[in-house]
Amino acid sequence: MIYFITGVTGTVVPLIVEELMRKDDNPLFYFAIRKDAKGNGIQQRFESLVETLDLDDAEKQKLSARSTLVQIDVEKEKLGIEPGLYNELVTKVEKILHGAADVRFDQPYDEIKISNVVFSHKIYDLFDEIKNHRKKTGQSDATLYYISTGYAYGIYKKKIPEDFPDFKPGKPDNTYARTKAEAKIFILDKINRLNDRIVLFEPTIIGGSAKTGKTKTYNLHYVVLMLGYLGKLPFFTAADNQQDIVPVDWVADVISDIMAKDEFHQGVIRLACGPDAATVGHVHDAGYEYFTANDPIPGHEIPKIAFVPRWVFYFMINAQKTFNQAMYKMTGKKKYRKMVVGVRLLEGYFPYITRYKVFENAKSTQLLERYTDCPKAPMLQNIKDKNGNLVKKGYIDKILADALETGWGGLVDYDRVAKQVAAGKRPR
Ligand SMILES: NC(=O)c1ccc[n+]([C@@H]2O[C@H](COP(=O)([O-])OP(=O)(O)OC[C@H]3O[C@@H](n4cnc5c(N)ncnc54)[C@H](OP(=O)(O)O)[C@@H]3O)[C@@H](O)[C@H]2O)c1
Numbered sequence: 001m002i003y004f005i006t007g008v009t010g011t012v013v014p015l016i017v018e019e020l021m022r023k024d025d026n027p028l029f030y031f032a033i034r035k036d037a038k039g040n041g042i043q044q045r046f047e048s049l050v051e052t053l054d055l056d057d058a059e060k061q062k063l064s065a066r067s068t069l070v071q072i073d074v075e076k077e078k079l080g081i082e083p084g085l086y087n088e089l090v091t092k093v094e095k096i097l098h099g100a101a102d103v104r105f106d107q108p109y110d111e112i113k114i115s116n117v118v119f120s121h122k123i124y125d126l127f128d129e130i131k132n133h134r135k136k137t138g139q140s141d142a143t144l145y146y147i148s149t150g151y152a153y154g155i156y157k158k159k160i161p162e163d164f165p166d167f168k169p170g171k172p173d174n175t176y177a178r179t180k181a182e183a184k185i186f187i188l189d190k191i192n193r194l195n196d197r198i199v200l201f202e203p204t205i206i207g208g209s210a211k212t213g214k215t216k217t218y219n220l221h222y223v224v225l226m227l228g229y230l231g232k233l234p235f236f237t238a239a240d241n242q243q244d245i246v247p248v249d250w251v252a253d254v255i256s257d258i259m260a261k262d263e264f265h266q267g268v269i270r271l272a273c274g275p276d277a278a279t280v281g282h283v284h285d286a287g288y289e290y291f292t293a294n295d296p297i298p299g300h301e302i303p304k305i306a307f308v309p310r311w312v313f314y315f316m317i318n319a320q321k322t323f324n325q326a327m328y329k330m331t332g333k334k335k336y337r338k339m340v341v342g343v344r345l346l347e348g349y350f351p352y353i354t355r356y357k358v359f360e361n362a363k364s365t366q367l368l369e370r371y372t373d374c375p376k377a378p379m380l381q382n383i384k385d386k387n388g389n390l391v392k393k394g395y396i397d398k399i400l401a402d403a404l405e406t407g408w409g410g411l412v413d414y415d416r417v418a419k420q421v422a423a424g425k426r427p428r
Helices: 013-023 042-052 057-065 083-092 109-136 175-194 221-229 248-261 280-294 310-331 334-354 362-371 395-410 414-422
Strands: 002-006 028-033 067-071 095-098 143-147 198-203 205-207 235-237 245-247 267-271 306-308
Touching (some): 002 013, 083 109, 221 280, 221 395, 245 248
Parallel strands (some): 002 028
16 A cells, blocks of 8 residues: 655654554555754654654664655745645655644644644645546545544533534643644545545554553653642542543554555544543543652652642642742743643643543444454543452552653653752752
């Protein structure tokens, strides 16, 4: 199969590529890549990426030999792809995986729209040309696979429905959710009006691997766990709220199964734990227990977090922000500005944690049973058996172990924390 793939330098797509290498006997890849902010070119970026993949040396060589790199610039016409190469894509590609997006929660709408909406339009234009070319030349139909998100539904008071072919999102939580909803509306319209072969995947929150606990990005729940470990989160809220976290390797397994098996070609597959997802309280208790038992810093005390009502929590957050804004205006000291930026970043995360978000997944589970070898998501929490005994499944412990071992991917400087503990100070 010949694939055109976006987002290969991200968190999720590299694992899908690893799986396609295992599941497809004869894969050929075109990878859409841009230069990075440090000036690394696309070849250099791709080579470093291949090194990190969970493939043996022979497989890595095979992947490199079967890959063509396509430099893209989303803001340019036809993604800025050189015309000869664009034409090659139109005549050769059979499947597109559009996994690229700007997943930050604090970006201005006009900027994030380019990566999340404009990019999707241009990918569809390419798909449309491929589709028409294949029809004209009597070849098998092309398929577009698009990674959306369950959070495109925004604020929902009830369970978030599996309403394909409809989609009625609530008010978005942030510009990420808004732009992902706009892209989904655009894509669904193509299915509903033109009967295009498009599959949308809707993961919820993607966490570390269930096999190894490892992740490439330590955001959202990882940041909250880190603040708890450092004693920087004396209060929190919404202990009963669910956090629907699914492992990155399961997400990659499902998406690659759907692509390689080539039997399901139209519709939405939600990738969620559903109504059984772990609660914030459970994640807190597991984190507290694990970090206390395995803390690498002797004498470091992890304070317990007090759970308070939402309004108290938001009142304290606003008070913090207002105080630091005022202090920054008065003194011009950078530390106050840093606090304001930190609080703003967390505010982007809060809706995902403190707002009711429960995802229906019954229809998708049926689709997964029928079309993949990986029907249910591994649950984050340990579960109770029929007699009420706790059965340790271990996924959450793997995530916690990886976070602690790597210092949240280097975000926590253990030497500094140890010095602060030795000096009798609380870590900052
Ligand atoms: N992570 C989650 O929890 C989660 C949950 C639900 C759905 N999703 C969806 O899953 C997909 C993959 O997410 P992820 O976590 O892997 O994201 P990620 O780690 O942030 O990676 C994003 C990828 O998109 C590329 N990209 C973004 N904007 C681009 C642009 N303007 N031009 C070219 N490339 C661009 C990035 O390239 P550079 O390296 O060049 O920046 C990178 O390869 C996204 O569609 C996301 O919405 C993610």
